[in-house]
Amino acid sequence: MSVSVHILDTSKSSPSSGRAAVSENRLLAALPAEDLKRLQPHLEPFSLVAGRVVMEEGEPVEWVIFPTSGLISLLVRLSDGRAVEASAIGREGMAGLPAFLGGTLSPLQGISQVKGGAFRLSAARLRRETLPGSALRALVERYTNGLLAAAAQSLACIRFHRVEERCARWLLVTHDSVRENTFELTHEFLANMLGVRRAGVSEAVGALSDRGVIRSVRGHFTIANRAGLEAASCECYRVVRQEMDAVVGLGGGDVGSLLRQRGL
Amino acid sequence: MSVSVHILDTSKSSPSSGRAAVSENRLLAALPAEDLKRLQPHLEPFSLVAGRVVMEEGEPVEWVIFPTSGLISLLVRLSDGRAVEASAIGREGMAGLPAFLGGTLSPLQGISQVKGGAFRLSAARLRRETLPGSALRALVERYTNGLLAAAAQSLACIRFHRVEERCARWLLVTHDSVRENTFELTHEFLANMLGVRRAGVSEAVGALSDRGVIRSVRGHFTIANRAGLEAASCECYRVVRQEMDAVVGLGGGDVGSLLRQRGL
DNA sequence: GACCCTCCGTACGCTACCGGACGCGACGGC
DNA sequence: GCCGTCGCGTCCGGTAGCGTACGGAGGGTC
Numbered sequence A, B: 001m002s003v004s005v006h007i008l009d010t011s012k013s014s015p016s017s018g019r020a021a022v023s024e025n026r027l028l029a030a031l032p033a034e035d036l037k038r039l040q041p042h043l044e045p046f047s048l049v050a051g052r053v054v055m056e057e058g059e060p061v062e063w064v065i066f067p068t069s070g071l072i073s074l075l076v077r078l079s080d081g082r083a084v085e086a087s088a089i090g091r092e093g094m095a096g097l098p099a100f101l102g103g104t105l106s107p108l109q110g111i112s113q114v115k116g117g118a119f120r121l122s123a124a125r126l127r128r129e130t131l132p133g134s135a136l137r138a139l140v141e142r143y144t145n146g147l148l149a150a151a152a153q154s155l156a157c158i159r160f161h162r163v164e165e166r167c168a169r170w171l172l173v174t175h176d177s178v179r180e181n182t183f184e185l186t187h188e189f190l191a192n193m194l195g196v197r198r199a200g201v202s203e204a205v206g207a208l209s210d211r212g213v214i215r216s217v218r219g220h221f222t223i224a225n226r227a228g229l230e231a232a233s234c235e236c237y238r239v240v241r242q243e244m245d246a247v248v249g250l251g252g253g254d255v256g257s258l259l260r261q262r263g264l
Numbered sequence C: 001g002a003c004c005c006t007c008c009g010t011a012c013g014c015t016a017c018c019g020g021a022c023g024c025g026a027c028g029g030c
Numbered sequence D: 001g002c003c004g005t006c007g008c009g010t011c012c013g014g015t016a017g018c019g020t021a022c023g024g025a026g027g028g029t030c
Helices: A033-042 A123-129 A135-160 A165-178 A187-194 A198-210 A228-233 A235-247 A255-260 B034-041 B121-128 B135-160 B163-178 B187-194 B197-211 B226-232 B233-249 B256-262
Strands: A044-048 A052-055 A063-067 A071-077 A083-089 A109-114 A116-122 A181-184 A214-217 A220-223 B044-048 B050-056 B065-067 B071-077 B085-089 B108-114 B117-124 B180-184 B214-217 B220-223
Touching: A033 A116, A033 A123, A044 A063, A052 A071, A063 A071, A063 A123, A063 A135, A071 B135, A083 A109, A083 A135, A083 A187, A083 B135, A109 A116, A109 A165, A116 A123, A135 A165, A135 A220, A135 A235, A135 B071, A135 B085, A135 B135, A165 A181, A165 A187, A165 A198, A165 A220, A165 A228, A165 A235, A165 B117, A187 A198, A198 A214, A220 B187, A228 B071, A228 B121, B034 B050, B034 B117, B034 B121, B034 B135, B044 B065, B050 B071, B065 B071, B065 B121, B071 B163, B071 B187, B085 B108, B085 B135, B085 B163, B085 B187, B108 B117, B117 B121, B135 B163, B135 B233, B163 B180, B163 B187, B163 B197, B163 B220, B163 B226, B163 B233
Parallel strands: none
Antiparallel strands: A044 A116, A052 A109, A063 A116, A071 A083, A071 A109, A181 A220, A214 A220, B044 B117, B050 B108, B065 B117, B071 B085, B071 B108, B180 B220, B214 B220
């Protein structure tokens, strides 16, 4: 069998190499230079450890987190213990929106799913910095809008798309944030995120492996053929990515403006 | 802690009797008297006609709508035409959030699902009235927070709960907004909302009818046993309702503070 | 080297729901 | 009163995913 290569690219500012730049988070990078400069002293480097709970359901939101290379999954949990990921917050986003929206407690559980870097900002400081008319406020508002649209898309996704497609989508999102072709992830973790059986993930992963787009061995995933993986995923990956691109200003568009590209 | 009371009493200001009061929308009712008074001249009565599209996907959001007795369903549509309801906006809410969040175009399609009354406010006026520090801004921010939480709950709901439970939940939400024990609704419409087959709805409705909690004949639904219907629905109804109660100040709590009541 | 634990491949019966279809009764137009 | 349409009850074969379980391979520990 093939041996997975752990580091495929360390050319520039690799996420795992020491200090990450604030601008690696695309939301922060979208701020005007002077705004970011003013914010920077309050942004504290924060390490995302795989599997750790960074935000507890029902607990106060004391920090908002801007991932630079890791990934935070927000989980909804039902009373019987079953759970599913509501949203994955990567380097295009920010975890802890309730702090901005006048809620003090988090309705969701946040788990840092794949190890990586991030910056965090205290909720109090966020409120102080999102002054009326500030670029940060406008940006976070647009991001909220995008997140709502993304949640709606995920709703349709979870209803209509098959495990294999959703699995591919999830791996793509992770790949985007991690920016390494290999990352650590068990089938069981992924199953928890997708809200399906572990065995279901194994089957889906097996099918994707057979097609040669990924490799998966004992807690490690390798993206072997990115384009193929995109083809195997559902449209939701593309739709949400375009929405988020619009939020950070790529294409200069609006969330809604992209809907026509869905092929309707 | 205060207890919320369901008002089924139609003695005065019945939804169907002529002019509805602005305060029948619970979001507007939560505003301080002077704020509401200032807003009132700009609130224009708007009639919700069953089945009409009030907000088109990808079109500019020119109005935000505050239902007083009707119900607006926000639909996500996939490129293959399949659709599912992302959220139902009743009299505890407001449709058109993107106008507030810096988006100009609507990512979702809004359909007024059950006929009823509403007030609408131009998007431009909303932006002018949601001044920093205003009660309206704070309220809409909290509402946004609640809507995100509700969307997350619906995500888990659509993943784990059966058609019959989701069907019961939908009827309860409708009942809350319509405040009449009988309303017009076809199985096919309901199927579109839930994202399932028409036949699937017929089966679920049949089961609920057999238990005597509802009656359904040719385009009409009657709630026969409200408590029984609540027992037949999934926990999501209660969870989302409590979240929305928190938004409008009932119980004075926070969205997250209610999560512990889920029985975890 | 012996052991154990984690992780994963696979298999089996089962259930909810799908897609499609047919027929019947209610209702409205003429 | 007749007929077309609409809404609904029901049925059937098909299937994606479930719950459960078992065994085997990788990797750490002593």
